[in-house]
Amino acid sequence: MRRLGRFLIRRRWFVLAGALVFLVVAGALGGSVEKRLSAGGFNEGSAESSRGAALLEERFHTGTPNVLLLVETEEGDVDAPAVAEVGRRLTDELAAEPAIAEAYSYWSLGGAAPLRGSDGRSALVLGRIPGNEDQVREGIEGMAERYEGEDGPVTVGVGGAAEVFRAISEQAKSDLQKAEALSLPATLVLLLLVFGGVVAAGLPLVVAALAVVGTLLVLRLFTAVTDVSIFALNLTTAMGLGLAIDYSLFIVSRYREELRAGKDVEAALVRTMQTAGRTIAFSALTVAVSLASLLVFPMAYLRSFAYAGTGVVALAGIGAVIVLPALLAVLGRRIDRFALRHRPPTPVGQGVWHRVAVAVMRRPLPVIVVVVALLLVLGGPFLRIELGLPDDRVLTEDAPVRRVNDELRRLFPNNEAGALSVVAEGDVDIDARAEDITDYATRLSEVDGVARVDAVTGFFADGALQAPAIELSERYGNDESTWLSVVPSVEPLSAEGEALVADLRAVPAPFDVLVAGDSADLVDAKETLFARLPIALGIIAVLTFVLLFLMVGSLLVPAKALILNLLSLSATFGAMVWVFQDGHLSGVLDFTPTGVIDVFTPILMFCVAFGLSMDYEVFLLSRIKEEYDVERDNEHAVAVGLERTGRIVTAAALLLALVFIAFATSEVSVVKLIGLGLALAVLVDAFVIRATLVPALMRLAGRANWWAPPRLRRLHLRWGIYEDEPLSVLDLPGAERARHLGGSPGPNDPEEAEWPAGRT
Amino acid sequence: MARRQDLIDHLKNVPLFSRCTGRELRIVARHAEPVRLPAGSVLFSEGDQGDAFFVVLGGSADVRKGKGGRRVNTLGPGDWFGELALLDAAPRSASVVAVDQLEVAVLGARIFRTLLRELPSISERLLAALAGELRDARRYQDV
Numbered sequence: 001m002r003r004l005g006r007f008l009i010r011r012r013w014f015v016l017a018g019a020l021v022f023l024v025v026a027g028a029l030g031g032s033v034e035k036r037l038s039a040g041g042f043n044e045g046s047a048e049s050s051r052g053a054a055l056l057e058e059r060f061h062t063g064t065p066n067v068l069l070l071v072e073t074e075e076g077d078v079d080a081p082a083v084a085e086v087g088r089r090l091t092d093e094l095a096a097e098p099a100i101a102e103a104y105s106y107w108s109l110g111g112a113a114p115l116r117g118s119d120g121r122s123a124l125v126l127g128r129i130p131g132n133e134d135q136v137r138e139g140i141e142g143m144a145e146r147y148e149g150e151d152g153p154v155t156v157g158v159g160g161a162a163e164v165f166r167a168i169s170e171q172a173k174s175d176l177q178k179a180e181a182l183s184l185p186a187t188l189v190l191l192l193l194v195f196g197g198v199v200a201a202g203l204p205l206v207v208a209a210l211a212v213v214g215t216l217l218v219l220r221l222f223t224a225v226t227d228v229s230i231f232a233l234n235l236t237t238a239m240g241l242g243l244a245i246d247y248s249l250f251i252v253s254r255y256r257e258e259l260r261a262g263k264d265v266e267a268a269l270v271r272t273m274q275t276a277g278r279t280i281a282f283s284a285l286t287v288a289v290s291l292a293s294l295l296v297f298p299m300a301y302l303r304s305f306a307y308a309g310t311g312v313v314a315l316a317g318i319g320a321v322i323v324l325p326a327l328l329a330v331l332g333r334r335i336d337r338f339a340l341r342h343r344p345p346t347p348v349g350q351g352v353w354h355r356v357a358v359a360v361m362r363r364p365l366p367v368i369v370v371v372v373a374l375l376l377v378l379g380g381p382f383l384r385i386e387l388g389l390p391d392d393r394v395l396t397e398d399a400p401v402r403r404v405n406d407e408l409r410r411l412f413p414n415n416e417a418g419a420l421s422v423v424a425e426g427d428v429d430i431d432a433r434a435e436d437i438t439d440y441a442t443r444l445s446e447v448d449g450v451a452r453v454d455a456v457t458g459f460f461a462d463g464a465l466q467a468p469a470i471e472l473s474e475r476y477g478n479d480e481s482t483w484l485s486v487v488p489s490v491e492p493l494s495a496e497g498e499a500l501v502a503d504l505r506a507v508p509a510p511f512d513v514l515v516a517g518d519s520a521d522l523v524d525a526k527e528t529l530f531a532r533l534p535i536a537l538g539i540i541a542v543l544t545f546v547l548l549f550l551m552v553g554s555l556l557v558p559a560k561a562l563i564l565n566l567l568s569l570s571a572t573f574g575a576m577v578w579v580f581q582d583g584h585l586s587g588v589l590d591f592t593p594t595g596v597i598d599v600f601t602p603i604l605m606f607c608v609a610f611g612l613s614m615d616y617e618v619f620l621l622s623r624i625k626e627e628y629d630v631e632r633d634n635e636h637a638v639a640v641g642l643e644r645t646g647r648i649v650t651a652a653a654l655l656l657a658l659v660f661i662a663f664a665t666s667e668v669s670v671v672k673l674i675g676l677g678l679a680l681a682v683l684v685d686a687f688v689i690r691a692t693l694v695p696a697l698m699r700l701a702g703r704a705n706w707w708a709p710p711r712l713r714r715l716h717l718r719w720g721i722y723e724d725e726p727l728s729v730l731d732l733p734g735a736e737r738a739r740h741l742g743g744s745p746g747p748n749d750p751e752e753a754e755w756p757a758g759r760t
Numbered sequence: 761m762a763r764r765q766d767l768i769d770h771l772k773n774v775p776l777f778s779r780c781t782g783r784e785l786r787i788v789a790r791h792a793e794p795v796r797l798p799a800g801s802v803l804f805s806e807g808d809q810g811d812a813f814f815v816v817l818g819g820s821a822d823v824r825k826g827k828g829g830r831r832v833n834t835l836g837p838g839d840w841f842g843e844l845a846l847l848d849a850a851p852r853s854a855s856v857v858a859v860d861q862l863e864v865a866v867l868g869a870r871i872f873r874t875l876l877r878e879l880p881s882i883s884e885r886l887l888a889a890l891a892g893e894l895r896d897a898r899r900y901q902d903v
Contacts, residue, residue: 636815638903713878717787725868727812734798738863741766741794741817 002724003737005273008325009266015326019319023213030216036223037230039169040602041300042389047524048505048523051518052423055149057130059423059481061104064517065126066136067143069094069105069418070404075153078106078116079122079403082153090147090156094127098438098685099139103127109472114452114487117411123515124416129162137149140166148400159404160417161518164392167401168668169230175666176234179257179675180586187655191245194651198338200252203327203709207319208244211312212237213320219304220310227300232308235608238663240312243287244657246615247320250276252335255328265332267731274724275626277321282551282721283618284317290611293536298528298604299639305604313611349639353646357639357695364696370576371692375567375684379574386581388596389493389522392746394669409491414451420504420517423483428511437512441484443507449500451489492519494596526599533603541605551618552625552704553716560697561617561657566597569609572681573602580673589676591669598670605674609681612656616686620645621695626723634705638698642690653686671757764789767865768811774838776889779881788875788882792865803842803856803864808877810845810852818863827856834859843886846872 094101106115106123129139258268291309456477490496497519548558583593624641663675
């Protein structure tokens with residue numbers, strides 16, 4: 001770090017020019033990345049549901065209908081000639097849409113009862129856009145504008161999974177722009193206050209620009225080889241800004257501290273690099289590890305956060321450790337130009353955080369008991385977390401697609417659009433095995449939660465044939481094979497929907513089958529996520545432990561950091577379940593509780609929040625360790641460490657929380673949850689954990705904090721991370737680091753050599 | 761790596777590290793900073809606060825004391841100096857000046873104390889050396 005610091009000072013213009021070139025190139029190449037990003041990536045290709053859907057498309061050119069027109073009339077019923085005429089026309093129009101592969105309706109099927117509402121005044125037109133999530137997303141574009149509204153005697157509303165998906169992504173996109181527009185001015189004001197001057201406040205923005213624009217280039221490169229989710233952009237901007245502020249604050253504070261201590265610009269900068277620079281490099285590594293663990297999941301959606309997260313952390317780290325020092329070298333003491341105020345620093349031992357630490361350490365046990373109890377109570381609801389997939393109810397009640405789907409829930413007890421497909425895996429001769437198919441369909445229709453089973457041999461409900469095969473039934477079979485459609489009577493994306501999938505899969509089939517559909521997607525996604533979760537957690541725990549051990553050289557401190565992090569995160573998750581699953585505060589926050597939490601969100605939040613918490617932990621522990629190494633006094637080290645990092649971590653956490661809280665203004669409840677959850681995680685960690693549990697536990701453990709078995713201590717001495725010490729001899733004129741040592745290696749037999757004398 | 765090995769080769773011939781195992785020498789070499797100084801460099805002056813410990817790898821240095829800078833000793837390859845001010849945190853008891861081009865391995869105060877704590881083979885040798893000096897000092901007193 002010392003050499004890097006000197007290099008950056010010597011070559012500051014070169015470094016800055018390089019950064020500028022990088023920014024321009026990354027902007028030019030990565031700027032257009034959004035077009036190449038995918039709105040999907042939630043499914044895994046090898047899951048049963050995905051294979052079933054692919055087979056259905058390949059062999060039968062069909063699948064679950066994902067476009068739905070709700071046709072309602074105020075005049076008479078849906079069989080009135082004028083209404084029927086419009087209904088048939090709408091069906092033809094929909095079928096003629098280039099994106100639509102098939103379309104049918106109550107009217108085109110000759111008055112199919114399941115497609116008529118219970119009030120007799122509404123009926124459905126169903127259509128399907130084939131392909132992956134991106135093709136569906138592109139295909140649905142503009143349909144709401146074309147079909148929604150009054151059409152002669154009827155009112156048309158557009159619903160279905162494709163429109164819900166489009167509405168959620170559109171809303172999320174505009175909400176995020178709103179959130180950024182809201183948080184930016186507030187962030188700028190806070191930056192001015194925290195950095196104490198116009199010039200200084202501009203520095204984190206430079207680092208943020210490098211991190212965010214650089215990550216766009218990283219994502220652009222990834223799009224050349226794999227699918228990348230569009231949601232990765234949101235993580236990029238939020239974390240890019242957040243980490244740039246964190247890291248810049250750490251560097252700038254230390255630099256000012258060294259200048260105030262009387263050092264010249266060069267010495268102050270070198271010392272800053274040796275201390276804060278090293279801590280940041282290390283902290284960026286721990287955050288990156290936490291985010292990279294998302295790579296163990298096969299879904300492109302989660303993997304994209306790993307690409308964006310590690311990219312943005314690495315670039316924010318490089319920006320803060322390489323570009324920022326070069327900027328400081330150019331600015332010198334002008335960093336305080338246009339300063340808002342010149343507050344003299346509080347002398348060591350008199351700061352608020354010092355007093356907090358001393359007070360807590362006076363009564364460690366009661367503090368631990370009370371705070372842990374509080375966090376456990378907060379975390380309690382987490383134990384009953386119900387994971388699901390988001391549906392239209394993540395939108396507010398006045399969203400058009402939400403209104404349509406709410407009407408569907410009210411008027412159509414059977415969920416036609418949520419039908420599950422049971423697809424034969426191999427070849428099936430439908431004529432020879434008609435009896436087997438009928439038997440199987442009958443058994444499927446007996447399962448709880450099934451409204452109706454449609455098969456090539458007829459329509460089945462409650463374990464009996466309801467109606468024989470009609471022309472429509474031919475779609476369930478061809479020369480090669482067959483499939484069955486199972487219409488549920490339960491909400492597809494719910495615990496009942498999941499139970500239904502399990503029950504259907506358990507029904508003995510006459511041939512190998514694959515169960516596909518929305519509920520099956522949910523079941524398979526959960527299975528994959530839960531199977532990989534322990535691996536991701538294991539990687540995070542082991543690597544973080546190893547990294548922290550390399551930093552502090554003891555066993556207890558890293559273990560404690562991990563446990564405290566988990567405690568703070570479970571409290572955050574508990575609060576999130578209490579709010580978003582149970583629906584408390586749903587009025588204030590304006591969302592509809594669906595009784596489930598999106599299955600991807602906790603995993604994503606865990607990895608992001610864990611990384612950010614570790615970030616603060618590393619800042620704090622590195623300073624405590626620095627003090628402990630000098631005085632070997634545990635309590636003193638904790639109090640001084642907390643005091644020295646107190647202002648920085650407080651400011652950084654508040655700024656980061658502000659960036660996240662802006663997300664809570666979103667009209668999509670999943671985005672609200674992520675924003676509030678991460679803000680809460682950061683605040684709990686920065687204030688509750690840091691102010692109470694860290695000092696209390698450090699005090700209680702005493703010297704044991706720093707213990708490690710001799711073998712590990714040696715290992716740490718050899719490979720651990722040590723702070724560069726300031727060596728005055730290196731500042732002497734003509735002093736240089738010896739690259740090659742001259743002369744002989746000294747006396748040949750050291751045992752016999754004369755003892756040197758003249759002690760100093 | 762070659763540079764690190766070069767440093768290890770030099771260090772293992774220093775009496776202070778003679779009882780170190782290969783692994784311990786690698787630890788010392790990892791933390792030591794090899795520094796080359798021109799003749800006439802004042803490594804530190806009497807009364808300074810100590811921030812490092814030095815082992816002479818090549819060249820020579822004078823130890824000077826008092827107002828006139830009376831030379832009390834000359835140090836050469838294998839000699840070490842600077843530990844007293846780190847052990848008791850008192851100011852430097854003498855000045856050290858490079859006679860000709862000097863090569864030293866420098867250990868920061870903090871890591872020096874850590875190594876003494878963690879590697880008894882070094883602290884024992886250091887104690888033995890200090891004991892020898894104490895003996896010499898008493899002998900002079902008796903005379």
